[in-house]
Amino acid sequence: DIQMTQSPSSLSASVADRVTITCRASQRLSNYLNWYQQRPGKAPKLLIFGASTLQSGVPSRFSGSGSGTDFSLTISSLQPEDSATYYCQQSYTTPYTFGQGTKLEVK
Amino acid sequence: QVTLRESGPALVKPTQTLALTCTFSGFSLSTTGMSVSWIRQPPGKALEWLARVDWNDDKYYSTYLKTRLTISKDTSKNQVVLTMTNMDPVDTATYFCARQPVNVGWFDPWGQGTLVTVSP
Numbered sequence: 001d002i003q004m005t006q007s008p009s010s011l012s013a014s015v016a017d018r019v020t021i022t023c024r025a026s027q028r029l030s031n032y033l034n035w036y037q038q039r040p041g042k043a044p045k046l047l048i049f050g051a052s053t054l055q056s057g058v059p060s061r062f063s064g065s066g067s068g069t070d071f072s073l074t075i076s077s078l079q080p081e082d083s084a085t086y087y088c089q090q091s092y093t094t095p096y097t098f099g100q101g102t103k104l105e106v107k
Numbered sequence: 108q109v110t111l112r113e114s115g116p117a118l119v120k121p122t123q124t125l126a127l128t129c130t131f132s133g134f135s136l137s138t139t140g141m142s143v144s145w146i147r148q149p150p151g152k153a154l155e156w157l158a159r160v161d162w163n164d165d166k167y168y169s170t171y172l173k174t175r176l177t178i179s180k181d182t183s184k185n186q187v188v189l190t191m192t193n194m195d196p197v198d199t200a201t202y203f204c205a206r207q208p209v210n211v212g213w214f215d216p217w218g219q220g221t222l223v224t225v226s227p
Contacts, residue, residue, distance in 0.1 A: 001170050034213040036154075043203055043217035044154065050211065087154055091212020094167040096144070096156040 002026050002090050006099035014107045017078045021102045023071045023088035032092035033071045035064055038101075039084045047086075048073065078106050109133035111143075111204050111218035118224050119194050125223060129187040129204030136162055136182050142207045143187040144214060145178065147200040157202075160187055161209055196225045 003026035013019050023033065031051040036044035046055045048064035051071055061076045075082055083106045088099040115127035129143060136143060145157040158178040159167045168176050177190045187204060201222045205214035 032212060036214075043220055044214070045217075046213055046215035049213040049215075055215065089154075089156075089213070094159065095169050096159075096212065098154040098156070100153045 001095050002029070002092065002097050004088055004090055004097050004099040006086075006088055006102050008102060009100065010103040010105070012105040012107055013078055015078055015080060019075050019078060019104065021073045021086055021088075021104075023066075023073070023099050025069045025071075025090055025092075028068045029071075029090050029092040031067050032090060033064075033066065034089045034091055035062075035073045036087045036089065037082075037084045038087065044087060075104075080106050082106050109206060109216055111206065111216065113202060113204050113218045113221040115202075115221055115223065117222060118226065120227055121195055121225060123194050125189075125191045125194050125198070127189045127191075127202055127204075127221065127223070129189070129218060131185050131187070131204075131206065131218075134206060136160075136180050136185070136187070138162055140209050142209050143180070143204055144207045145187075145189045145202060145204050146214065146217075147198075147202045148220075149197075149200040152200075155200075157191075158189060159207060194225045199223065199225050 005024045033051045035048040038044040052064045085101045085103045111131040142161040144159040160178045160180045175192045180187045201220040203220045205217040
């Protein structure tokens with residue numbers, strides 16, 4: 001199975017800050033990498049697919065980049081509602097695998 | 108509008124078999140390239156993909172759980188069923204189903220999830 005490693009596991013930042021979460025895969029994925037946001041008690045929501053394509057309706061302050069084994073999710077100007085846990089997921093091959101999650105607190 | 112909803116027992120005993128149903132609307136599993144996956148999340152832990160069924164009835168399973176899982180679809184009812192045998196307390200989790208286009212592999216949207224607790 002492909003292993004997905006996210007960093008950091010948690011972070012705290014202030015409103016208007018810029019933050020970056022990274023995701024590393026144990027083998028090359030091309031651009032088959034997706035990002036999800038999960039607020040407490042809710043189902044995950046697709047933010048970015050294909051490493052860098054913003055899902056419809058997702059604010060433009062979210063962006064994704066990377067290919068191969070190294071990927072990142074950047075939030076350019078944090079808002080209070082961005083407090084959530086973020087997961088990367090590889091869709092290069094089954095079995096699909098997720099990162100362990102990054103818990104973001106917006107102060 | 109695409110929606111999915113999970114249903115099934117909230118409590119099962121160890122060694123029992125769990126059966127969960129995903130009922131969806133807004134798309135069809137007879138459409139070429141479409142699939143539905145199940146994903147679970149133990150309390151406070153990360154997401155774990157379990158299984159996928161495709162429009163052509165191809166099926167894929169988690170490496171570690173494949174001996175315990177069976178996924179099936181009823182296209183006429185717009186339902187996907189996941190069964191998991193020999194339930195254990197470590198299987199306590201919220202179970203989600205999600206629509207998944209096969210060629211890109213992302214999950215969207217997700218159902219609200221159903222919490223299954225395994226306890227004597």
